[in-house]
Amino acid sequence: MKIIEYQTIVEEVKEMCKKANYNLGEDVYTAFSQALKTEKSETGREVLSQLIENADIAKAEQVPMCQDTGTAVFIVELGQNCQITGGSLVEAINEGVAKGYGEGYLRNSIIHHPLDRKNTGNNTPAIVHIELVEEEHIVIHMTAKGGGAENMSDLKMLKPSDGVDGIKEYVLDIVKKAGPNACPPLVVGIGIGGNFERCAYLAKKSLFRPIGIRNHDQTIAAMEEELMMEINRLGIGPQGLGGSTTALDVKIEAEACHIAALPVAVNLNCHASRHQTSILM
Amino acid sequence: MQKKIDLPLNHSDIVSLKAGDRVLLSGVVYTARDAAHKRMYEQEEMGMPLPIDLTNQVLYYVGPTPEKPGEVIGSAGPTTSSRMDAYTPKLIAKGLKGMIGKGYRSDEVKQAIMNHKAVYFGAVGGAAALISRSIKSSEVIAYPDLGTEAIRKLVIENFPVFVINDVYGGDIYIDGTTKYKRENE
Ligand code: SF4
Numbered sequence: 193m194k195i196i197e198y199q200t201i202v203e204e205v206k207e208m209c210k211k212a213n214y215n216l217g218e219d220v221y222t223a224f225s226q227a228l229k230t231e232k233s234e235t236g237r238e239v240l241s242q243l244i245e246n247a248d249i250a251k252a253e254q255v256p257m258c259q260d261t262g263t264a265v266f267i268v269e270l271g272q273n274c275q276i277t278g279g280s281l282v283e284a285i286n287e288g289v290a291k292g293y294g295e296g297y298l299r300n301s302i303i304h305h306p307l308d309r310k311n312t313g314n315n316t317p318a319i320v321h322i323e324l325v326e327e328e329h330i331v332i333h334m335t336a337k338g339g340g341a342e343n344m345s346d347l348k349m350l351k352p353s354d355g356v357d358g359i360k361e362y363v364l365d366i367v368k369k370a371g372p373n374a375c376p377p378l379v380v381g382i383g384i385g386g387n388f389e390r391c392a393y394l395a396k397k398s399l400f401r402p403i404g405i406r407n408h409d410q411t412i413a414a415m416e417e418e419l420m421m422e423i424n425r426l427g428i429g430p431q432g433l434g435g436s437t438t439a440l441d442v443k444i445e446a447e448a449c450h451i452a453a454l455p456v457a458v459n460l461n462c463h464a465s466r467h468q469t470s471i472l473m
Numbered sequence: 474m475q476k477k478i479d480l481p482l483n484h485s486d487i488v489s490l491k492a493g494d495r496v497l498l499s500g501v502v503y504t505a506r507d508a509a510h511k512r513m514y515e516q517e518e519m520g521m522p523l524p525i526d527l528t529n530q531v532l533y534y535v536g537p538t539p540e541k542p543g544e545v546i547g548s549a550g551p552t553t554s555s556r557m558d559a560y561t562p563k564l565i566a567k568g569l570k571g572m573i574g575k576g577y578r579s580d581e582v583k584q585a586i587m588n589h590k591a592v593y594f595g596a597v598g599g600a601a602a603l604i605s606r607s608i609k610s611s612e613v614i615a616y617p618d619l620g621t622e623a624i625r626k627l628v629i630e631n632f633p634v635f636v637i638n639d640v641y642g643g644d645i646y647i648d649g650t651t652k653y654k655r656e657n658e
Contacts, residue, residue, distance in 0.1 A: 233653060235635065238495065239597055242633070246603040256538045256548040259601040297547060299538040299621055311620065340553050340576070340598060372646050373553050373576035375598035427654030431575070431597055433493070433635060434649020436657050464599045 194271060194328045196472050198278030201332070205288025208334045208468040209264060210296035213256040216247040219403040220465050223440040227377060227430075236435030240377075243430075243463060258464045261298035262336030264289045264318040267400060269331040272324050282320050285332075290314035301339065321393065330472040333400050341378065341462040344370035347392055350454040359384065359456050360419060366458045367423050367439070372432025375462035379403065380423065380442045383457040385449035395459035398443035400467060407444055416442045440465075477631070481529040482570045487592050490636045492643030496594065497631040502531045502573065506552055508622040509615075510560040517563065524615030524624060527564060531571035531594075536621040537611075538601075546611040546627070550601030551575040554593070558582050565589050573634055577646060586638050594634035595645075607632040 224247070228240045250257035266285055276284065293300060293315040300315045325331075346366045350358050363382060370378075383394030406413035420442040429435020440463065449455060478486050480500025490496070503525055505513070513523055534554055538547030554574030561572065562585040570591045575598040578586075586593060596604060608627050615624040637645050 232656060233649070235493070235495070235649070242597045242600045242603055246597075246600040249606070250548075250602040253602070255541070255544075255602050255605075257602055258599045259536060259538050259548045259550050260552070261538060297539045297541050299536065299547070301536075338599075343553070371577060371650070372595070372598075373555065375575065425654070425657040427650045427652065427657055429649060429653055431595065431635075432646050432650065433595070434645070434651075434653040436653060462599055 194274040196274055196276050196330055198276060198284045200472060201276070201281065201284035202288045202291065204332065204470050204472065205285050205334070206292040206295070208332065208470055209289055209292025209298065209336065212334060212336045212466040212468045213261050213296065213298055214254045215251050216257055217402065217465065217467055220440065220463065221247055223403050224463070227437040227440065231430065231435055231437045233429055233433070233435035235433045236430040236437060239430035239433065240437070256298055258338060259299060260301060260338045260340065261293065261315070262338050262466065263302065263342070264315060265335050265337050265396065266318055266320045267333040267397060268320065268322050269325045269327070269329075270322050271328045271330060272326060273328050274330055281322070285318055285320055286316040289316050289318045332470045332472070334468045335400065336466040338375070338462050338464055341370075341374040341460040344374040345395070345457070345459045347388070347455070347457040349388070350456050352452070352454045354454060356415065359454075360422065362456055363419060363458055364422060364426065366460070367428070368426060370460055371428055374460045375464070376428055376432055377430055377437045377440045377463050379461040379465045380419070380439050381459040381461060382442065382444045383459070384444060384455070385447040386455060387449065387453065388455060390447065391455035391457040392459070394445040394447060395457035398445040399459060399461050399465070401443050402467075403441040403465070409446065412444050412446055416444050480531055482531065482592070483529075484590065487570060487590055488640055490592050490639050491641070492636050492639045492645040492648060494636040496634050496636060498531070498594070498634060499630045499632070500628070502533045502627050502629055504533050504535050504625040504627060506534050506536050506622050507556055508619045509624050510557050512616060514560045514563065517567070528568035529570050530568075531573065532564070532569060533627065534572065534574035546605055546608050548601035549605045549608060551596040551598055554578060561585065565591050578638055583638050583642065583644065587640055587642055590640050592636060592640065593638040595637040596632070596634050604632065
């Protein structure tokens, strides 16, 4: 039995929230530099240069790279033989988020209720997904997910006969509709299969995989690459001003589903793709 | 080519701007996003005076992060403009001449921009730390209870934007995408 202290989780989460917002991941930074070399539009290159400079400033001054410091979303791999003492896992995460967003001068963007719309004042509650695993550890994955790109995301129950072509057509359609609103260049997260709610989760989960890392399933990996090329042919470009860099990457997670179903979810992420992972042993 | 424009906007500057132009703005802008727009709109409907005179002014759609001690303002990049579309034509009719945000505008807003000779600028969404460097002062002047959504008066210097929608009906989101879709074939 592994014992993990409530307070350890609070402190870890607090730091993750700050780091995610201040330090753009190497994967995204490298993708920017790569895109700067290949982007055809001068305006597009200007946007990419601004994004690189922005990331440098945010890191050097330890300030948020974007003013929308996001919804704090967590996927926790929880070892089934781990025990948390001193409080619950979800409470610890929320306390860590409240501290991280407060001490880190991050923006509070969460409201109590979708209709009364009053700010909770500390960016909680976080969204927490828990996956039970056999290992004796807790792995916390965190993302600060911006509202602009989340708002342009979508889910559709396709027919099995729509097949791969139908999936691609649907994804391209969502990216086109999002245009400049989702702050391209994007990371496009796609869930295929599962059921209605599982599919949306798969799309979100795919975004936790770093840029450049392909799905281990060869067929899915090939589809990621094909979609990436097709999306970049759309011409939307950095910030939607026209260009050849619309997506920095495409991620797909696929799972078993019902004989009658082909659920597909598209979770768009902006270039401010902010992730942190922490392992508590 | 990069143009420099001083605010408040004057007519000749507005009509000289074309969709796709890169512009550096200097002068005063007022911040307002969802909640401030809603409140201004409701006050206007009730015949109450607005807290700021919008004549010839520019609104910046932003909800900044809290400033650290010693900072003028926190990170302050643009938010999605379409959420303001329902209110914008009325504000343009009241004399508003410019807007800074990101993303598509509705046909009604584009029409109001053409009819009343106004302009919609896009700042780079997500470049908030960089953008903050061109904000020289910041003061909450109305609706302080709205927190990050309060109306602030900002003095900006060489604030980088692109012209998205001009008085001639130009729209760089449409034109840029069409051009590069062809080039990427
Ligand atoms: S979509 Fe992303 S980059 Fe754009 S404003 Fe929102 S969080 Fe920032």
